Amino acid sequence: MCGIFGVCGYEEAALSCIHGLYYLQHRGEKQWGICTTSAGEYDRFNLIKKMGKVEASEYDILKLKGNIAIGHVRYPTAGPADLDNAQPHIVLDPPLMYCANGDIVNYTDIRNNLEKKGVYFSSRNDGELEAKYLAYLIQRGKSPVDAIVQLMNDIEGAFSAILVYKGRMYAFRDKMGIRPIVYGMRKRNSHTSWIVSSESCGLDVIKAKFVGEIKPAEIIVFSPNSEPKTYDVSKKIRKPVRHCSHCVFECIYFARPESNIFNLSVYRFRKLLGSYLAKQITGCRQENSIVGSVPDSSNVAALGFHQESGIPLEFMLIRHHSTGRTFIASKDEREEKARLKYNPVRAVIRDKDVYVVDDSIVRGTTSRKIVRMLKNAGAKTVNLCISSPPIRFPCFYGIDTPTKAELIASSERLYDERKIQEFVEADHLEYLTLENLKNVIRDCGQNPEDFCFACMDGKYPTRLPAYKKSGCKGHCQ
Ligand code: SF4
Structure with missing residues (x-):
């Protein structure tokens, strides 16, 4: 992109x-x-x-x-x-x-x-x-x-x-x-x-x-x-x-929160993502709990989660800004960057039930590093809350989602949400449902039919050549 x-x-x-x-x-x-x-x-x-x-x-x-x-x-x-x-x-x-x-x-x-x-x-x-x-x-x-x-x-x-x-x-x-x-x-x-x-x-x-x-x-x-x-x-x-x-992933992750794109405010969109996510998790434990983001792309969704649930918002992970965005790094760089990029604030995490909001799980390895980081910092439980539905299919329109074989939630891997939760080592894993993602679009005054969800539901808006269907991401033939 x-x-x-x-x-x-x-x-x-x-x-x-x-x-x-x-x-x-x-x-x-x-x-x-x-x-x-x-x-x-x-x-x-x-x-x-x-x-x-x-x-x-x-x-x-x-x-x-x-x-x-x-x-x-x-x-x-x-x-x-x-x-x-x-x-x-x-x-x-x-x-x-x-x-x-x-x-x-x-x-x-x-x-x-x-x-x-x-x-x-x-x-x-x-x-x-x-x-x-x-x-x-x-x-x-x-x-x-x-x-x-x-x-x-x-x-x-x-x-x-x-x-x-x-x-x-x-x-x-x-x-x-x-x-x-x-x-x-x-x-x-x-x-x-x-x-x-x-x-x-x-x-x-x-x-x-x-x-x-x-x-x-x-x-x-x-x-x-x-x-x-x-x-x-x-x-x-x-x-x-x-x-x-319109690419819904621009609104979830890529665009800057102060931008207006596709006739909606990205900030408002992300706050609603967090709010719907909090509504999905019935029985959030209020006492002894904190909510926080994986900065920066999920900051606004974490704010929406906090305002809906009433759970105190804390900056539990501090980002080192010179490392750049993890998603747009190459695979090797991404592994290294995730480790260097965040530092947990032990004083707020220790002995707490932590609700950590992130925008997506792609391969699962970065999410697992974050869960381990929070546990090592003393969290009692780590509840991973994802402000998008599972990414199951590759994107062919300019976002570098990996091939089907690498996506942890892809149909090829046969990982259901319980298995993904085990892989990332979280105590609880909650994805935003596709229906609630569509509700967010409606609440922003737009029609979900005007958006692409292909990386989530596999319904691509264009015809795909055979070599793309087989998973090739580049111009390989
Ligand atoms: S498949 Fe569609 S929604 Fe997913 S990243 Fe690509 S353009 Fe965006």
């Missing part, structure tokens, strides 16, 4: 873009990149790509001239973690720049077709495929809007994207709206610039006003010094979908 950011119509577009990317850093920290251009010199691009977290020097910023900038933070799900696979991508004929978030499932078919027509690729990255496909269509006479419509029709899976072509910035997403994308505006000295971001927190940091979501089957075209133009292309979609398929 990744983050994208775009600025159109501001002289120091690169600096604003870097600030926006800082606030999207939680979406990927393996590579990052920025590309700039000017509306008047639209065939000249200034591109930097780097490994690691966003960190730009004065020299970088001087180099990145232009009043249009797009940027990307990457966490690799398909394609290696190198600079060829980092984004943004530029194409020289016709000149365009492009970045996107999300994985597509028919990558191999589209790439094979384009290669037969002489299109050359330098990476295994979905974003490069989409950029080259758009370039191919534009070169053959399609307008950028028509080329994007064809992309929406031919490419299956998740993409929230920004294209810059001839001094205009086009923002759009796949027809199911799987990954988030929002836009906003900023006024300075009677000058208006337009901003596109994966999450609304990217707008806040540069003091841009949130305008709204970019809807599925909608293309918004931004130009410096003029109002954006919105194209509703829903009538041109060959196989229209009745509902969106």
Whole structure:
């Protein structure tokens, strides 16, 4: 999963873009990149790509001239973690720049077709495929809007994207709206610039006003010094979908809590997760009990659990911030990080019945480390409360859930909840039910039918090629 950011119509577009990317850093920290251009010199691009977290020097910023900038933070799900696979991508004929978030499932078919027509690729990255496909269509006479419509029709899976072509910035997403994308505006000295971001927190940091979501089957075209133009292309979609398929896992774990995505507040969503979870556990022991989070992603759910149950909230695990996010680390790094990342506060844990709230159990090994850590710190009992249903199936749309064989709750492992409880060594294990997850969505004013739950119920919103069904997560054929 990744983050994208775009600025159109501001002289120091690169600096604003870097600030926006800082606030999207939680979406990927393996590579990052920025590309700039000017509306008047639209065939000249200034591109930097780097490994690691966003960190730009004065020299970088001087180099990145232009009043249009797009940027990307990457966490690799398909394609290696190198600079060829980092984004943004530029194409020289016709000149365009492009970045996107999300994985597509028919990558191999589209790439094979384009290669037969002489299109050359330098990476295994979905974003490069989409950029080259758009370039191919534009070169053959399609307008950028028509080329994007064809992309929406031919490419299956998740993409929230920004294209810059001839001094205009086009923002759009796949027809199911799987990954988030929002836009906003900023006024300075009677000058208006337009901003596109994966999450609304990217707008806040540069003091841009949130305008709204970019809807599925909608293309918004931004130009410096003029109002954006919105194209509703829903009538041109060959196989229209009745509902969106927003990734519910963005709301549970990935997005920042202060963000608004999919027309809901992530903070409110997570608080409700905790509240429903507490309601599920009848007979929580009040006296001698404490509730706490596995920081930071379950902080708000733990608050909701506390407010619903009345059990005192304590910061029982202190996180070391320089270790980064566990979920987006590689497998080896993840094992090591879980050990280094948290330190228990013995003074509040000792002799207590501990309710510890976490967002998910993936392989089970991190959860077991946390349970052991709390027991070693003197907890009388450890009750593991998970603010999502069991993750039973892999994701093919850009979240790095492991293969079926590695997921502890997968149908292949045949681990029921009792067996998982034994594996993680908890005294009690409670998952949020799928029905209560849907109740949270309803309480946030949205329709559960507009969300994807495929990693929980196996109902994928797109067709899957055979090699994906067999468990391959990458573009392996
Ligand atoms: S399968 Fe799960 S992680 Fe992937 S898009 Fe659907 S809800 Fe999100």
